[in-house]
Amino acid sequence: MGNAIGLKCRECGEKYPNKIIQACGLCFGPLDVIYDFEEVKEKISKESVARGPPTIWRYKELLPVESEAAIVDIGAGYTPLLKADNLAQALGLNEVYVKNDSVNPTFSFKDRPSSVAVSKAIEFGAPAVGAASTGNLSGAMSAHAAKARLPCFIFIPEGLEVSKVAQTLAYGAHLIEIDGTYDEVNRFATEIALTSNIAFANINARPYYVEGSKTLAFEITEQLGWKAPEHVIVPIGSGALLHATWRGFNEFAEVGLIDKWNTRISAAQPEGCAPVINGLLEGKNGVKPVEKPDTICKSLAIGDPADGYYAIQVIRSTKGSGRAPSDEKILEGINLLAKTEGVYTEPAGGAVVASLKQLVEDGEIDRDEQVVLLITGNGLKTQESITPSLPKPYKLKPDIEVFRELVNKVKTKGVKWLEGV
Ligand SMILES: *Cc1c(COP(=O)(O)O)cnc(C)c1O
Ligand SMILES: [Zn+2]
Numbered sequence: 001m002g003n004a005i006g007l008k009c010r011e012c013g014e015k016y017p018n019k020i021i022q023a024c025g026l027c028f029g030p031l032d033v034i035y036d037f038e039e040v041k042e043k044i045s046k047e048s049v050a051r052g053p054p055t056i057w058r059y060k061e062l063l064p065v066e067s068e069a070a071i072v073d074i075g076a077g078y079t080p081l082l083k084a085d086n087l088a089q090a091l092g093l094n095e096v097y098v099k100n101d102s103v104n105p106t107f108s109f110k111d112r113p114s115s116v117a118v119s120k121a122i123e124f125g126a127p128a129v130g131a132a133s134t135g136n137l138s139g140a141m142s143a144h145a146a147k148a149r150l151p152c153f154i155f156i157p158e159g160l161e162v163s164k165v166a167q168t169l170a171y172g173a174h175l176i177e178i179d180g181t182y183d184e185v186n187r188f189a190t191e192i193a194l195t196s197n198i199a200f201a202n203i204n205a206r207p208y209y210v211e212g213s214k215t216l217a218f219e220i221t222e223q224l225g226w227k228a229p230e231h232v233i234v235p236i237g238s239g240a241l242l243h244a245t246w247r248g249f250n251e252f253a254e255v256g257l258i259d260k261w262n263t264r265i266s267a268a269q270p271e272g273c274a275p276v277i278n279g280l281l282e283g284k285n286g287v288k289p290v291e292k293p294d295t296i297c298k299s300l301a302i303g304d305p306a307d308g309y310y311a312i313q314v315i316r317s318t319k320g321s322g323r324a325p326s327d328e329k330i331l332e333g334i335n336l337l338a339k340t341e342g343v344y345t346e347p348a349g350g351a352v353v354a355s356l357k358q359l360v361e362d363g364e365i366d367r368d369e370q371v372v373l374l375i376t377g378n379g380l381k382t383q384e385s386i387t388p389s390l391p392k393p394y395k396l397k398p399d400i401e402v403f404r405e406l407v408n409k410v411k412t413k414g415v416k417w418l419e420g421v
Contacts (some may be wrong), residue, residue, distance in 0.1 A: 216247025
């Protein structure tokens with residue numbers, strides 16, 4: 001605890017004390033939390049982590065909160081890393097893992113950054129918290145704010161999934177729908193953040209918020225026996241998660257919990273909103289902004305992502321790649337993961353599975369490469385996008401004969417009927 005000594009501009013290197021601030025005052029570059037790694041090294045060990053709670057707070061030495069009392073922990077993190085042998089076989093690979101972050105408290109990985117953002121807001125004495133959201137941050141911030149007894153203002157574009165809206169309202173947040181794209185919602189929320197003392201998770205508390213996301217890299221490494229994976233595939237909305245994943249591996253190496261790491265970091269976006277993938281694959285240095293995203297993958301529908309440029313740098317420097325599958329392929333990805341591994345994900349997860357499939361088909365991933373998929377959200381939150389692609393249930397009379405006919409029709413092997421009963 002208390003190892004975060006301040007903030008540093010990713011562009012010009014200017015340093016700032018810990019405070020609510022969105023970007024560098026000199027160059028508008030993003031700010032990253034800096035740690036006293038010597039101090040962290042003294043305090044953190046594989047044993048200290050193992051003794052910690054089964055949540056992101058097991059890595060508290062590398063999280064930017066100063067006092068234990070400020071921590072708002074409703075159980076974010078420490079989600080299962082599943083060996084996905086059936087999926088691997090279906091794709092012709094040898095070693096695939098699913099990091100199932102769809103089972104977080106509010107059913108997406110956004111509980112990780114929200115837990116840190118709300119804890120930090122408490123430390124800074126903010127009277128209220130907020131966020132601009134594509135859907136999942138909305139529920140995650142509202143739940144953590146409820147636990148912290150802080151008022152919460154959430155700004156979303158119109159047209160999000162019913163469950164995500166309902167969940168947010170159930171947690172008691174003030175939910176504001178704006179008729180416009182996420183980028184327009186974000187601009188409006190930014191104006192409010194700049195002119196008030198409300199702590200907006202992904203705006204003026206962003207340097208702290210993103211720290212929560214890097215715990216995904218920490219956990220995968222711990223769960224693989226303190227070894228960074230060979231390849232991870234990360235869905236991109238703002239690009240914060242992808243950049244934080246890279247930071248996570250770096251920091252574990254920095255404090256000596258792993259020796260070195262050589263992980264390829266690849267990305268997934270939907271075809272209908274792929275500013276990062278399009279910039280990447282066209283060899284550009286920056287993103288190709290999308291004015292009007294058009295995809296079922298609403299949680300990734302950010303046309304001009306804040307960390308998009310940095311995501312491209314990370315992908316290039318780690319020899320990663322990326323794909324932008326169509327909505328149809330995304331639905332197939334959802335289906336494949338559900339059918340092979342029993343994990344029901346939302347379109348963001350479907351995009352990751354579909355991208356993996358394309359990368360394998362295109363020869364970008366070797367048969368023997370170890371791949372970890374970040375499955376960041378839950379299918380139960382996005383029923384209206386998924387249900388139309390699913391078959392209908394059978395409607396039968398409660399008659400044994402009718403059921404036997406069905407069993408014959410679906411050609412289930414090995415089912416026997418007892419004679420004379
Ligand atoms: C927000 C979100 C992402 C992307 O995270 P960023 O940090 O914005 O890139 C991925 N998956 C799901 C389910 C999300 O809600
Ligand atoms: Zn700067």
